[in-house]
Amino acid sequence: MLPAVALAIWLLLTTIASSAGDRLGRRVFPAWLVSDRTGAAAVERFGPTFDTIVVAVVASMFLVHIGAVATLLEWPGWTVRACLAGVGLVVIVVGNIMPRTRPNWIAGLRTKHAMRDPDVWRTTHRRFGALLVLTGVAVVAVAVFATPYALLTGVVGALVSAIVATISAQKNNESGKDSRSSHSGLAMVLVLILPIRLAAHQMVVAPPVPPSDVIEQSLEVTSSGLVMPGTLAVRLCCPLNGATYGITEASSRQISPSVNGLPLGCRASTSDLSGGSA
Secondary structure, eight states: OHHHHHHHHHHHHHHHTSHHHHHHHHHHSOTTTSSTTTSHHHHHHTHHHHHHHHHHHHHHHHHHHHHHHHHHTTOOHHHHHHHHHHHHHHHHHHHHHGGGOOSOSSSSOOOHHHHHOHHHHHHHHHHHHHHHHHHHHHHHHHHHHOGGGHHHHHHHHHHHHHHHHHHHHHHHHHHTOOOOOHHHHHHHHHHHHHHHHHHHHHHTOOOOOOOTTEEEEEEEEEETTEEEEEEEEEEESSOOBTTBOOEEEEEESSOOOEETTEEHHHHHHHHHHOSSOO
16 A cells, blocks of 8 residues: 555656646645746756655655564564664655755745745755754664654654744744754754653563462463463462472463363463472
8 A cells, every 4th residue: 555655646746846737736726835936947956856855755655664564474573673764764864955955836844934035945944954854863763772653753753843943944034033943952852752751661661570489381272273372370389399399270361272171271281380299
């Protein structure tokens, strides 16, 4: 599904960047968005950068698709981490080239102020590119250390980057200043760090440890060609001494079939665990 969507996006972007797409855009969208200054001719002025952005979008979708396939097919964990880290690297590349864009109706943050004023466009996309680089670095880190949160970090980071860059550039334009917004950058860092901290908190939570007088053993019960995995917990009535111990309680954590009223799991585990008299 994702490869087909990626191919459709590639065809759409390359089509609307042509002269035919420009004529169609003038009929559908308002004049402040599509005009002689922002149409197909504007895209041609930064053609290599636009092509790189299109390739980056398609590549990121393919990487997500490969990661999803790897998860479904239970490939080694490093394959999923590598795919999501690759998405982060793609975001870093896009952030680096974003300041090279020019006012156009296809790629970038296309607000009224940015489309009408080239200075606002440059300021917006310079900051947007820097925040995207920060987002990409965060995605790579989360993909390695907290894989399930990598895509969430990328989506949230991209949205916050766009909002922060647009608002800060507009405020600087209204005040006549071109200073960097340190407070906005700090807010961006905090937003990106939050998923990492949540993931790290869940990673340090250790699984429950059984009591010292309980032995757990994994087992598989086969009945009529059906294999049913489970875990058998056995509580000892006295410490192990030599080869003799007693079993006072045995329970299976998963439902197992029974023969003559006796659980197959308990029978199999008792014979495996008993070293003397039970």
